[in-house]
Structure formats: C-alpha cells, structure tokens
Amino acid sequence: MASLTTFTDEARIALDTLSGRATGLFSPSMRLGVTGLSRAGKTVFITAFVHNLIHGGRLPLFEAQKSGRISRAFLEQQPDDAVPRFQYEDHVAALVDQRIWPDSTRAISELRLTIEFESASGWNRMFSAGKLSVDLVDYPGEWLLDLPLLGKSYDDFSREAFELARLPVRADLSEAWRALAATVKPEADADEMTARRLAETFSAYLKACKDDERALSTLPPGRFLMPGDLEGSPALTFAPLPGLGQRARPGSLHAMMERRYEAYKTHVVKPFFREHIARLDRQIVLIDAMQALNAGPGAIADLERAVTEILACFRPGRGNLLTDLFSRRIDRILVAATKADHLHHESHDRLQSIVRRLTDRAVARANLSGAEVEVLALAAVRATREGTVKQGRETLPVIIGTPIEGEAIGKERFDGNTETAIFPGDLPEKADVVFQDFGTNHRQDANDPTIRFVRFRPPRLERTAEGVTLSLPHIRLDRALQFLIGDHLA
Ligand SMILES: Nc1nc2c(ncn2[C@@H]2O[C@H](COP(=O)(O)OP(=O)(O)OP(=O)(O)O)[C@@H](O)[C@H]2O)c(=O)[nH]1
Numbered sequence: 001m002a003s004l005t006t007f008t009d010e011a012r013i014a015l016d017t018l019s020g021r022a023t024g025l026f027s028p029s030m031r032l033g034v035t036g037l038s039r040a041g042k043t044v045f046i047t048a049f050v051h052n053l054i055h056g057g058r059l060p061l062f063e064a065q066k067s068g069r070i071s072r073a074f075l076e077q078q079p080d081d082a083v084p085r086f087q088y089e090d091h092v093a094a095l096v097d098q099r100i101w102p103d104s105t106r107a108i109s110e111l112r113l114t115i116e117f118e119s120a121s122g123w124n125r126m127f128s129a130g131k132l133s134v135d136l137v138d139y140p141g142e143w144l145l146d147l148p149l150l151g152k153s154y155d156d157f158s159r160e161a162f163e164l165a166r167l168p169v170r171a172d173l174s175e176a177w178r179a180l181a182a183t184v185k186p187e188a189d190a191d192e193m194t195a196r197r198l199a200e201t202f203s204a205y206l207k208a209c210k211d212d213e214r215a216l217s218t219l220p221p222g223r224f225l226m227p228g229d230l231e232g233s234p235a236l237t238f239a240p241l242p243g244l245g246q247r248a249r250p251g252s253l254h255a256m257m258e259r260r261y262e263a264y265k266t267h268v269v270k271p272f273f274r275e276h277i278a279r280l281d282r283q284i285v286l287i288d289a290m291q292a293l294n295a296g297p298g299a300i301a302d303l304e305r306a307v308t309e310i311l312a313c314f315r316p317g318r319g320n321l322l323t324d325l326f327s328r329r330i331d332r333i334l335v336a337a338t339k340a341d342h343l344h345h346e347s348h349d350r351l352q353s354i355v356r357r358l359t360d361r362a363v364a365r366a367n368l369s370g371a372e373v374e375v376l377a378l379a380a381v382r383a384t385r386e387g388t389v390k391q392g393r394e395t396l397p398v399i400i401g402t403p404i405e406g407e408a409i410g411k412e413r414f415d416g417n418t419e420t421a422i423f424p425g426d427l428p429e430k431a432d433v434v435f436q437d438f439g440t441n442h443r444q445d446a447n448d449p450t451i452r453f454v455r456f457r458p459p460r461l462e463r464t465a466e467g468v469t470l471s472l473p474h475i476r477l478d479r480a481l482q483f484l485i486g487d488h489l490a
C-alpha cells in the first residue's frame with residue numbers, strides 16, 4: 001500500500017506540474033548572481049546581458065538564440081518590492097547615447113528578465129511555450145569583501161589587517177594609520193574620539209589602496225569604502241587594534257571595538273548576504289585582471305587573496321561557517337576575466353589562463369563540489385576593434401578605440417574624442433610569470449609595461465541602412481549566456 005501512496009503522490013505532483021505548464025502558470029525562475037569586486041564590470045555585464053537578449057544581439061554561440069527559438073525577451077516586475085529596480089534604461093542610455101560608463105554602484109538593485117522560448121524537445125513543446133525568468137542582482141562590489149569577515153573574530157580581523165598593512169605594496173599607504181594605532185592601548189578605557197580617529201585613518205588607508213595606481217583588492221570592511229546608507233553611522237566607527245591576544249576587559253577600547261565589529265557583521269553583513277546572495281542558483285564571478293596586471297605583481301597577489309577568500313565562502317557542506325546562510329546550492333559557476341577588449345584576441349587565451357591560475361587554488365580549496373566551474377575571458381561591451389600597424393618591417397597587432405579623456409600613455413594624453421590605435425602589448429605565454437614578485441613593491445617600470453592599459457569609451461554603435469541601431473558588441477558574451485542559462489532553454 002505504501003508504494004501505491006507514493007505513486008499517487010508523485011503522479012499528482014507530476015500532473016500539477018503539467019497542468020501548471022499547460023495553463024502557463026509554470027514559470028520557472030532562476031536567480032543569477034553577478035559577483036565581483038568593485039569595478040570588475042558587474043553593472044556593465046548586467047546591462048549588456050539584458051540588452052543583447054532584448055534586442056536579439058549577435059550571439060552565435062548562444063544556441064537558443066541562434067536557432068531562433070527565443071520568441072521574446074522582456075523586462076518584468078521583479079519579485080522583491082523592497083529592493084530598488086536596476087536602472088537598466090539609464091545605463092543603456094549612458095552607454096549607447098552618451099558613450100559613458102555607468103557610475104560606481106552605491107546600493108543594491110534588482111531586475112527580472114523573462115525569456116519566452118520554444119523548447120527544443122518535442123515532449124516539452126507539447127505542453128506549452130517555455131518561459132524562464134532570470135533575476136539579476138547588482139550591488140557595490142566593495143560589499144563582497146565583507147563575506148569572509150563572517151568567519152573571522154575581531155582579533156583575527158585585527159591581526160590580518162596589520163599583517164597586510166605591513167606588506168611592501170601597502171606599507172607607505174598604511175603608515176599614518178599604523179603610527180596612530182601604535183599610540184593606542186587596547187586595554188585602556190573606551191574612548192569615542194580615539195575610536196573615531198582610528199576609524200577615519202584606517203578607512204583613508206583602505207581608500208588609498210583602491211586607487212588606480214595600486215589597484216589592490218583585499219580591503220575589508222567593504223562599507224568603509226562604500227558606506228551606502230550607513231554613511232556616518234556608528235556602525236562604521238571601529239578599526240583593527242594592534243597587539244591583541246587577551247580577552248577584552250569590559251569597558252576597554254578593545255571591548256568597544258570588538259562589540260562594534262560584531263554588530264557590523266550581525267546587522268550589516270549577514271542580512272545582505274542572507275537576503276541577496278544566499279538564494280543564488282548560479283553565479284558568474286567577474287574578475288578584472290587587467291587593472292591588477294597593469295599595477296604589478298603586488299596587485300595580482302592581492303587580487304588572488306581576495307578572490308580565494310570570497311570563493312571559500314561559497315564552499316558547501318559542514319565546517320563552513322556560512323553554510324547556514326545558503327538556502328540553495330549553486331550548480332554552475334562561471335569565472336570570467338572581464339575587459340578582454342583591452343587586448344588583441346591573440347592574448348585572450350593567455351588572459352584566461354592567468355585568471356584560471358588565479359582562481360585554481362581558490363576553486364580547489366573552496367571544494368565547490370557539485371558545481372560545474374568554467375573560466376572564460378570576455379568583454380560584456382566591446383569598446384575596441386582590432387587592426388594592424390606597420391612599424392618598420394614589423395606588423396603589430398593593435399586595438400583601436402577612443403580612449404577616455406585624460407587617459408595617457410607616456411607623455412601622450414587623450415582628449416576623449418580621437419580614435420587611437422594602441423599596441424596593447426602581449427601577456428606572457430606562461431601565466432606563472434605574472435605571479436612572480438621580484439621584490440618590486442608596486443608598479444613596474446613605467447617605460448616597460450607588460451601591457452598598455454588605457455580605458456576606452458563605450459563603442460559607437462553601428463546602424464543599419466534603415467537607421468536601426470545594432471545591439472552592443474561584445475566578446476564571448478554568447479558563450480557566457482550559453483553556460484549560464486542555455487540548459488534552461490533547452
Ligand atoms: N572596455 C571595457 N570596459 C569595461 C567593460 N566592463 C566594464 N568596463 C570598465 O570597468 C568599469 C567598471 O564597470 P562597472 O560595470 O561599473 O563595474 P562594477 O563591477 O559594477 O563596479 P562597482 O559598481 O563599483 O562595484 C567601467 O566604468 C568601464 O570603464 C567592458 O566590457 N569593456
């Protein structure tokens with residue numbers, strides 16, 4: 001009898017599902033996490049992702065689109081009313097009409113894209129047209145830096161902060177903060193002014209690390225860089241203290257800092273990850289290796305550290321302090337090296353290897369078992385074309401684009417309007433080379449950069465003879481789409 005009950009239950013569920021499909025009520029949704037440190041390209045990626053689907057962009061490797069099975073892609077109301085909507089139209093207008101990149105994201109936002117398609121399988125086609133809703137979440141990349149803090153005590157956080165601050169690539173920037181911290185006694189009575197001065201100098205140091213020239217990545221706590229609605233809040237008035245080891249005496253500065261750090265985790269960090277990141281089904285991790293390569297081995301090592309710590313937090317299973325936060329299991333992760341349009345295509349595979357090497361250990365350590373991981377070099381929006389330039393007898397592969405006003409190579413400064421051909425240089429054939437620190441603390445010799453990195457304006461969009469604007473150009477965005485949502489459109 002028992003087996004009969006099971007059978008009828010299963011049959012009922014199956015029937016419910018089928019009738020749901022038939023009446024069109026069955027509309028599966030997928031929550032796609034677009035993860036990445038600040039300036040990695042999340043906002044641009046989401047905009048290009050949606051734009052290419054809505055406008056039927058050129059996506060030869062995205063099977064559903066190529067075979068003409070997508071009948072419609074459109075924006076729908078998002079599921080969470082309490083979260084602001086991702087300002088898709090504004091971002092498109094900026095990219096396409098003004099040819100400027102979006103500003104740094106200051107708060108969380110969300111967007112739902114629904115795709116109507118014809119299933120490739122005859123069986124599914126019998127019941128209804130297919131429909132998939134993809135929920136995309138955008139947030140300031142700095143906040144991601146807080147995820148690893150959830151597993152760290154205040155004393156761990158303090159110790160690591162001082163260790164990092166003493167590294168050659170950071171020592172000069174952290175000097176003022178370390179000097180101030182050296183004058184403070186953690187066991188002394190708590191004092192608000194001392195806490196404030198420490199928090200201010202500590203966050204000034206973190207901000208300096210983020211500047212282009214250093215391009216460092218491991219800079220928690222994230223809200224010190226991008227406070228969002230916590231600007232000026234006491235929740236951010238804490239900083240690491242030196243020489244800890246003993247339990248904090250009640251009433252001491254140590255105890256006060258520790259309490260605030262724990263409050264930051266409980267009231268700021270946890271809710272953000274629980275509500276937005278823990279419910280992901282799939283994830284794309286965007287990594288801007290170009291900026292770090294440009295800044296030197298110190299920046300690369302720092303990027304690797306940040307990515308490893310963050311990916312480790314997504315590790316499933318016991319022993320992971322964060323597991324209780326995650327309600328779903330992520331089954332696919334795409335690690336994408338962004339801004340590949342800064343390089344000639346001959347170097348794309350090399351960029352991919354560098355990012356693979358950078359995440360290898362992270363992925364192995366994170367033991368993301370069950371999740372399929374792929375690595376790809378892409379450009380969500382391709383700002384350059386390729387060409388060749390003759391120099392003497394040599395023919396050099398170049399990229400052609402409009403550098404942003406104020407960008408410079410050597411003595412040459414760009415005006416933001418002139419198209420320029422740039423020889424971007426080659427990435428080393430062996431990925432290992434960029435991970436070797438030869439003792440230089442930061443930037444390589446400015447006269448001898450491995451790659452020449454300038455920011456380009458978004459591309460001028462081509463129009464057809466009828467005046468129709470074509471979709472945003474990209475590099476390998478179609479492969480990313482195929483990996484991330486292709487199987488759901490099968
Ligand atoms: N050439 C090129 N530049 C890109 C691309 N994607 C991003 N960028 C550049 O990278 C910058 C940052 O991109 P965003 O999408 O704003 O980065 P983000 O991850 O949203 O950054 P936060 O909001 O600060 O966390 C842009 O202003 C562009 O200069 C791309 O596909 N090609």
Ligand SMILES: [Mg+2]
Nearest residue numbers: 042043104105
């Ligand atoms: Mg953004």
